[in-house]
Amino acid sequence: MVELNDNTREEYIHQIVKAAIEADIDTFRTMFLELHPKDQTDVFLHLEESERKRVYESLSPDEFAEVFEGLEVEEQKEIALELNDQYAADVFNNMYADDVANFLAELKQDNVTDILKAMDKEDAADVRELLAYDEETAGSIMTKEFIAIRAEDTVSDVIELLRREGPDAETIYYLYVVDANDRLAGVTSIRDLITSVSTAKIEDIMSTRVVSVNEKTDQEEVAQLIQKYDFLAAPVVSDENVLLGIVTVDDVLDVLEEEATEDLGEITASRGSTDVSLTSFQAAKKRAPWIIMLMFFGLITAEVIGTFEETLETVVLLAAFIPMIMGSAGNTGTQSLAVSVRALATGTIEKRGLSKTILREFATGLMIGVMSGAVIALLLAVFYQDLLLGGVVGISIILSLGVASVIGTTIPLIINKLHLDPAIASGPFITTLNDLISLMIYFSVATSLIQYL
Known part of the structure; x- marks a missing residue:
């Protein structure tokens, strides 16, 4: 079996493509079939449609089945249209049932029915069984080819x-x-x-x-x-x-990648739109609901600022530190969110205990807050010659980061108890909520000390 590296890949692909173009079937088969199946798939994707037709003529359905299995579902849809009905049916008969089911699950029902009718009865029965299971269950991802x-x-x-x-x-x-x-x-x-x-x-x-x-x-x-x-x-x-x-285990690796992608989409409020193959309109349609909903939270934030308008008018300089406090709280909350979602996914939260996890994150947030608050208080004392203002901002950061850590930790846990995906406590949602609470803390501290400012 030939192994391709960066130095040999381009030249080897060129030779295979040349053999395909010149219809040199013997040379093409010899070179192509010496490759690892994954490298065969890579080479196949470098071919133009006319050259791919040479592949279908040169390879048996059994040989091409391994190439087809290595393609992404969207690529499989495109390639399936290039195959004649009998050749396609033979390819599906030589694939593992779970891979066929995974492909058919993305097609329209009429197309699925036609393909299953063309397949061998026994193979089609295995695929139908897998398709009958709910998505994302053990039954839907298992293979029937076992001994x-x-x-x-x-x-x-x-x-x-x-x-x-x-x-x-x-x-x-x-x-x-x-x-x-x-x-x-x-x-x-x-x-x-x-x-x-x-x-x-x-x-x-x-x-x-x-x-x-x-x-x-x-x-x-x-x-x-x-x-x-x-x-x-x-x-x-x-x-x-x-x-x-x-x-x-190969199916498990696919599951872990799928779940990680799903969680990433949830945490960043972009679920379903992380696939770069989507059009701009499709991606925008999936992301827009979260952004619009968070805009309404932003209106609440504006209302909080309006409530403390008198405090702001008295000490206008307080407004300069609003973005910093909101940003610090949002970032800290997102960090705790990531820790919490990860702990739930790996099961470590059960081992450590719920209360210990929350206390640990609260203590972490407070320590980060103390360090950050001390630095900003010192800077304000030096540059503005106002130690009290530095104290107000510093205390606000300490309290905000402590609370933000608790919020980032507990909200995914609450959602998990409701039997929902904890990743829906997305980063933007946690950030917006912590913006709101940190503002209330900041202005509450400032209002209580305003007579000394």
Whole structure:
């Protein structure tokens, strides 16, 4: 297998493209099929439509299936239109059921029906089963290409089974043992098979302590479980403990990326618009509701300033420090938000305890506030020769940052208790809320000390 690096990639791609253009099928197949499947996908994406047609003529549906699986869904939609119906159906028949289901989930129902009718009945049935599950559940991301064995099988029986069916399975590192009713009974591994005598029965080498997930389990929980136990795969079972499929580590990596992207979108109030392939109009339509809602919070902030108009008129210089106090509180709250959402995602908040987490962030905010307040108070004393003004601003920063840390920590926890995604406590929302509260703290401190200013 050829491995491409930065120095060889361009030249190798040029040679493959040249072979495709010149319809030199033998050279193209030799060079293309020597590549790792991921490099095959990269090379394929460098080809023009006319050159891609040469690929379809040169590769069997089985060979092209690996290339197609490596494409993003949007790219798959585009490429699928270039394939004739029979070739496409054969490609889908040679793909893993979960990858086909992932692709079909993005198509219109009429197109899905046509593709499923063209596929082999058994393969289509597996895909239909996966499509029937709710999105983002273990059932929707599991694969049906796994090998199940019986407790009464011998090691030699299983090894022979692996020779026959192993090439079509997504992974054979773990072998799941089922009873006569297909209920999950145990697990063994390739290592166990290799190190056991050929006449040994599976029931003598298998482990009955199997960690599994229910078909309805959220995909993020499945990812956390596989990460916790360092699994390469996890079995998916029904409520009756019937083995339905497996979730593999490559699917988990996709889930973690998807969840991280989703959380990033929530925290920045840009959910659904982080994909750079979206048009400006599509991105604006998704982001606008949050921005408009936060504008109304801004009106409340303006009302707070108006309430303390008399204080501002008495000491106009107070207005100069409003952006700094609001910005510091907003930034501190966003930091605590990130800590809280991360702790919820990894489960560390349960280990540490809710009260300890909040107290820790409150103490952190106060310490940052003391350091920041001391610096600004000193600067104001030096540049404005007004120690009391420096004290007002410094005290306000200390209190604002302490409160902002608590708000940034607790709001995601409250939302999580309501069984909602804690990431919807977005950065802009936390920032706006902390702007409002920090202003109230600032003017309250200033008003109480105004007679000395």
